[in-house]
Amino acid sequence: MSTGPRIILYILRRDVRLSDNPAFHCAAQHLKRSKNKRSSPSGDGRNRDDSLTSEHGGAPFTHLLPVYVFPANQIESSGFLASPTDRSPYPEARSQVAKLWRTGPHRAKFIGEGVWNLKQRLEGLQCGSGLEMRVGSIADVAREFLEFYAETGCKGGGQPQISGIWLTDDDGTEEKDDERILKNLAAKHDVAFKVWEDEKFYIDDRDLPYESISDLPNVYTTYRKPLEPLRDRPRNTLPTPTQLPPLPPDIPPQRAPFKIPTSEEGLLKALLAPLQKDPTYCLKTPPSWPKDVQSAHPFKGGETNGQDRIKHLVSTGAMSTYKATRNGMLGLDFSTKLSAFLAQGHITARQVHWAMVDFEDGIGAGEGAEGYGKGENEGTAAVRFELLWRDYMRLCMRKFGHKMFALYGIQPHAKGRGDQQPKPKKRWRTLNKSGGAGDDPKMTLETFTRFRSGRTGVGLIDASNREIFLTGYTSNRARQNVASFLTSHLDIDWRIGAEWYEFLLTDYDVASNWGNWQYVAGVGNDPRQGRVFNPVKQALDYDAKGEYIKAWVPELRDVKLTRNIGPGREEIDQQRLMALYQAWKLSDWEKSSLGLKGVEWVEQPLTRIQFSVGRKGPPDGRSKRGGGGGGHWRGIDGEADAAWVGDGARATFQSSWGGGGEGEESGQESRGNGEGVHLEDMELV
Numbered sequence: 001m002s003t004g005p006r007i008i009l010y011i012l013r014r015d016v017r018l019s020d021n022p023a024f025h026c027a028a029q030h031l032k033r034s035k036n037k038r039s040s041p042s043g044d045g046r047n048r049d050d051s052l053t054s055e056h057g058g059a060p061f062t063h064l065l066p067v068y069v070f071p072a073n074q075i076e077s078s079g080f081l082a083s084p085t086d087r088s089p090y091p092e093a094r095s096q097v098a099k100l101w102r103t104g105p106h107r108a109k110f111i112g113e114g115v116w117n118l119k120q121r122l123e124g125l126q127c128g129s130g131l132e133m134r135v136g137s138i139a140d141v142a143r144e145f146l147e148f149y150a151e152t153g154c155k156g157g158g159q160p161q162i163s164g165i166w167l168t169d170d171d172g173t174e175e176k177d178d179e180r181i182l183k184n185l186a187a188k189h190d191v192a193f194k195v196w197e198d199e200k201f202y203i204d205d206r207d208l209p210y211e212s213i214s215d216l217p218n219v220y221t222t223y224r225k226p227l228e229p230l231r232d233r234p235r236n237t238l239p240t241p242t243q244l245p246p247l248p249p250d251i252p253p254q255r256a257p258f259k260i261p262t263s264e265e266g267l268l269k270a271l272l273a274p275l276q277k278d279p280t281y282c283l284k285t286p287p288s289w290p291k292d293v294q295s296a297h298p299f300k301g302g303e304t305n306g307q308d309r310i311k312h313l314v315s316t317g318a319m320s321t322y323k324a325t326r327n328g329m330l331g332l333d334f335s336t337k338l339s340a341f342l343a344q345g346h347i348t349a350r351q352v353h354w355a356m357v358d359f360e361d362g363i364g365a366g367e368g369a370e371g372y373g374k375g376e377n378e379g380t381a382a383v384r385f386e387l388l389w390r391d392y393m394r395l396c397m398r399k400f401g402h403k404m405f406a407l408y409g410i411q412p413h414a415k416g417r418g419d420q421q422p423k424p425k426k427r428w429r430t431l432n433k434s435g436g437a438g439d440d441p442k443m444t445l446e447t448f449t450r451f452r453s454g455r456t457g458v459g460l461i462d463a464s465n466r467e468i469f470l471t472g473y474t475s476n477r478a479r480q481n482v483a484s485f486l487t488s489h490l491d492i493d494w495r496i497g498a499e500w501y502e503f504l505l506t507d508y509d510v511a512s513n514w515g516n517w518q519y520v521a522g523v524g525n526d527p528r529q530g531r532v533f534n535p536v537k538q539a540l541d542y543d544a545k546g547e548y549i550k551a552w553v554p555e556l557r558d559v560k561l562t563r564n565i566g567p568g569r570e571e572i573d574q575q576r577l578m579a580l581y582q583a584w585k586l587s588d589w590e591k592s593s594l595g596l597k598g599v600e601w602v603e604q605p606l607t608r609i610q611f612s613v614g615r616k617g618p619p620d621g622r623s624k625r626g627g628g629g630g631g632h633w634r635g636i637d638g639e640a641d642a643a644w645v646g647d648g649a650r651a652t653f654q655s656s657w658g659g660g661g662e663g664e665e666s667g668q669e670s671r672g673n674g675e676g677v678h679l680e681d682m683e684l685v
């Protein structure tokens with residue numbers, strides 16, 4: 001048997017953290033044992049020691065080689081080329097349907113920051129540990145390491161060998177393919193192979209009540225109910241290693257033609273350079289930063305920043321107010337903004353849970369903040385509820401695999417009930433006529449381009465699309481509206497929208513993104529199919545003072561929204577809001593004075609949504625006019641979320657996309673392909 005270094009090659013994917021990481025925890029435990037020290041139980045009963053060392057794949061090891069691979073099929077690799085004359089052996093990292101970049105600048109940067117942070121954290125342990133970075137496919141990288149150590153002697157003497165390959169589980173279909181290839185490669189080289197369960201989710205897979213993933217309910221509520229109370233569900237976190245086995249003495253360099261930068265700045269440059277060649281991303285009029293607007297997501301990636309964010313949310317009491325603020329759209333703390341950290345595995349959901357438990361039990365930070373020491377409250381319970389949605393989407397990805405990316409989604413073609421005819425499949429407008437809508441792909445592309453540029457003419461949609469383009473973030477409320485607009489008002493293939501989000505979102509997560517798009521598009525696991533958001537009613541409910549639209553669509557900032565109601569007193573005038581929500585409603589005089597006359601998205605919006613507001617005081621007669629958000633207006637037939645009902649308000653729409661038809665629509669609820677549309681404010685997650 002070789003007396004040289006025995007190496008575990010640990011390939012990281014979306015588990016880029018030191019804390020609460022089963023693989024690092026196991027390596028640390030192994031080191032302790034091999035030093036013949038009794039492993040001291042952690043003082044904190046919450047930190048688990050599962051004696052994971054027995055599970056590490058059976059291979060004894062002396063060195064741990066953590067490697068993060070920037071996967072060339074997802075993150076464009078050409079920025080890592082050593083010389084400008086070199087060519088990448090990998091195709092461009094473009095999406096399947098719309099051929100967009102798969103990873104845009106916001107996430108590329110966030111990922112780079114996260115990887116660099118982990119490298120620093122590992123080096124900071126001062127035990128010889130560290131993190132290697134590579135570019136390529138995971139299989140190519142693993143093969144290169146295996147071959148290098150099979151062929152080379154080692155500085156320290158003796159023949160080094162890889163005794164095991166570790167990988168953390170990931171339910172994405174591409175990630176599953178990588179796992180299979182790696183498993184075969186390990187078998188070929190007679191090397192142990194271990195897939196660690198990904199423990200960054202709220203409820204541990206081992207605690208789920210399913211024999212098989214096919215038992216997972218297709219409806220979230222059915223999944224959630226048996227798991228309640230959610231507060232009792234998460235396992236304890238794992239202790240953060242303070243020592244790890246060192247890196248091996250010899251490490252092969254990155255294979256040509258790529259070169260790995262030696263500074264964080266260099267790394268970010270390599271990641272961003274290919275994207276910056278065309279910062280307009282083929283848009284003639286890309287959104288530009290409006291004056292005096294702050295990003296709602298200015299956070300840098302990495303475990304350290306993720307932990308700081310959790311601390312901030314807990315200690316300021318923002319978790320307690322979450323339920324009341326989560327439908328906000330402007331500002332830093334209306335929602336947690338933890339999604340990107342969670343998606344990359346910079347933090348785990350159970351770390352969020354236990355930080356909230358400390359707050360609820362009054363033993364952690366946040367003394368004096370609302371809810372401190374008073375047990376679970378509405379806000380903290382709602383955060384848990386949302387974290388479980390994330391678990392659920394991931395499990396759906398496991399259950400449905402490739403169907404998560406299929407045009408008709410996870411829904412079996414619906415059978416008619418009794419003697420009813422089955423509902424015809426929706427025909428989608430696509431970029432290549434394959435959706436069966438008899439459409440012109442050129443026109444679809446033109447429409448999609450206006451959508452991406454934030455120039456549809458529907459204020460809420462345009463504000464959100466400009467925001468996401470510029471910052472990589474937009475709120476859950478805005479995402480729901482945008483997805484509904486693309487899929488139901490414009491009838492465009494929902495996968496194109498999902499790819500656009502995949503490109504732009506900092507927090508992109510394969511399951512959460514594709515699952516949510518399917519859900520909104522009506523081909524996912526929404527039990528109440530066929531519902532559509534009305535973006536005017538939604539704006540009235542969630543942007544009642546027009547602040548969000550004015551922030552991101554600066555051309556509309558000077559639209560006057562108030563009217564005089566007495567000496568020195570003004571109030572928001574709902575009729576004026578309507579012209580902010582859809583600028584085609586501005587009078588000719590206003591269009592001229594705002595410089596909007598003849599502007600395409602103002603004069604020829606992609607769709608005109610008829611919506612009028614009726615006004616009536618609340619039952620007790622108090623006026624709540626002028627700002628109050630949802631509940632006081634009834635905009636849509638059959639809607640139930642109004643506390644009381646205003647008079648005569650109706651909403652209808654008809655797509656006039658591409659053409660910008662004149663005048664308000666007939667009052668019929670219809671869409672281009674002839675299917676009836678019930679405009680409903682769909683209450684999602």
Ligand SMILES: Cc1cc2nc3c(=O)[nH]c(=O)nc-3n(C[C@H](O)[C@H](O)[C@H](O)COP(=O)(O)OP(=O)(O)OC[C@H]3O[C@@H](n4cnc5c(N)ncnc54)[C@H](O)[C@@H]3O)c2cc1C
Nearest residue numbers: 335336337338339386387390476479480508509512513516
């Ligand atoms: C069309 C569409 C696409 C989306 N794409 C993504 C995506 O790629 N990645 C992503 O993480 N979320 C996605 N979401 C879900 C949700 O919009 C974001 O998780 C949320 O807006 C992120 O902001 P936050 O961290 O402040 O969320 P919070 O409101 O603070 O929620 C707390 C956490 O719960 C989870 N969560 C909340 N809502 C959902 C949900 N509907 N589905 C799954 N998890 C949820 C997230 O991890 C989030 O960080 C998408 C939603 C829609 C409608």
